[in-house]
Amino acid sequence: MNNVNLESAVKQRYAAAAATHEPALCCAVDYDREHLRHIPEEVIRKDYGCGDPSRYLKSGETVLDLGSGSGKICFIAAQVVGPQGKVIGIDMTDEMLDVARRNAPIVAQRLGFANVEFRKGRIQDLALDLERLDQELKKRPITDAASFLAADEMAQELRGRHPLVASASIDVVVSNCVLNLVQPDCKRHLFAEIFRVLRNGGRAVISDIVSDEPVPEHLQRDPKLWSGCISGALTEDGFVQAFADAGFYGMQILKRDDRPWRVVEGIEFRSVTIAAYKSERGPGLERKQAVIYLGPFKEVLDGNTPTQSGQCCDAGGCG
Numbered sequence: 581m582n583n584v585n586l587e588s589a590v591k592q593r594y595a596a597a598a599a600t601h602e603p604a605l606c607c608a609v610d611y612d613r614e615h616l617r618h619i620p621e622e623v624i625r626k627d628y629g630c631g632d633p634s635r636y637l638k639s640g641e642t643v644l645d646l647g648s649g650s651g652k653i654c655f656i657a658a659q660v661v662g663p664q665g666k667v668i669g670i671d672m673t674d675e676m677l678d679v680a681r682r683n684a685p686i687v688a689q690r691l692g693f694a695n696v697e698f699r700k701g702r703i704q705d706l707a708l709d710l711e712r713l714d715q716e717l718k719k720r721p722i723t724d725a726a727s728f729l730a731a732d733e734m735a736q737e738l739r740g741r742h743p744l745v746a747s748a749s750i751d752v753v754v755s756n757c758v759l760n761l762v763q764p765d766c767k768r769h770l771f772a773e774i775f776r777v778l779r780n781g782g783r784a785v786i787s788d789i790v791s792d793e794p795v796p797e798h799l800q801r802d803p804k805l806w807s808g809c810i811s812g813a814l815t816e817d818g819f820v821q822a823f824a825d826a827g828f829y830g831m832q833i834l835k836r837d838d839r840p841w842r843v844v845e846g847i848e849f850r851s852v853t854i855a856a857y858k859s860e861r862g863p864g865l866e867r868k869q870a871v872i873y874l875g876p877f878k879e880v881l882d883g884n885t886p887t888q889s890g891q892c893c894d895a896g897g898c899g
């Protein structure tokens with residue numbers, strides 16, 4: 581199974597799950613009941629999450645939800661950030677976007693303010709607005725190799741001139757059970773995109789499924805296990821490392837389920853919620869150096885923390 585087939589399998593599975601609830605795709609999550617009260621039943625029923633990153637948001641923040649599905653996390657986040665904040669959901673599956681978009685005005689009416697919008701895109705390519713690309717392709721359809729290459733150039737131009745999500749425009753990127761679904765070759769780019777769209781000092785708070793050992797290739801080639809949020813999982817260490825490789829610092833496991841959600845061929849798959857930070861001063865600060873403190877410890881203060889001698893300790897300086 582190649583990358584393209586994996587993505588099609590994911591799209592087909594979630595298009596079907598947008599029409600009829602698929603119980604195999606969800607983990608039990610304890611969302612705040614007060615927030616759920618304002619969300620239509622259809623959205624709650626089509627919940628395919630594995631954690632709750634919305635618990636770590638603050639009033640007034642601009643939030644980007646990757647793989648927003650029926651919109652549940654966006655509608656919860658809308659309430660946490662309030663009318664001064666803003667929430668953008670991204671999804672690539674039309675049927676999921678339809679569910680989220682038709683419920684957005686209902687939520688807005690119940691809350692008394694509208695601060696959520698849904699955009700169509702692939703989360704590993706947050707610059708490309710797929711609905712804008714659709715419009716352009718209607719004007720200039722692909723009919724041969726030359727028009728295929730021209731379309732590729734046009735997509736590149738759209739990324740620059742009308743990005744789906746602009747660089748440094750987001751306070752918090754959240755996601756609930758989606759990063760694992762992105763094809764292996766695109767995962768590095770996915771983390772780089774999360775880093776790009778965050779403002780300096782912004783953070784990612786991601787709930788996802790991780791494994792306790794690497795997933796063997798034969799499981800990765802199984803489209804059902806892949807689209808079921810299992811075989812695309814990174815290992816727990818690999819997940820943290822992917823943030824570090826993209827330039828994040830201060831990775832923190834906020835929640836980790838002791839009990840695995842699934843065990844396949846002896847490999848445990850469980851939900852974790854992790855936070856990772858983009859430096860206040862931008863990517864230049866990190867110089868690809870990092871320190872991992874293994875603990876256990878009572879308290880850790882990260883980045884530029886005055887040491888006992890009163891000197892400043894930045895990443896790489898106090899190994």
Ligand SMILES: C[S@@+](CC[C@H](N)C(=O)[O-])C[C@H]1O[C@@H](n2cnc3c(N)ncnc32)[C@H](O)[C@@H]1O
Nearest residue numbers: 594627628629647649671672673676702703756
């Ligand atoms: C497991 S569901 C999670 C939905 C939602 N976050 C929730 O908590 O219910 C995965 C969602 O991510 C979307 N998705 C998967 N891969 C994607 C990608 N590469 N780009 C954009 N959306 C993607 C699917 O269409 C689906 O709506």
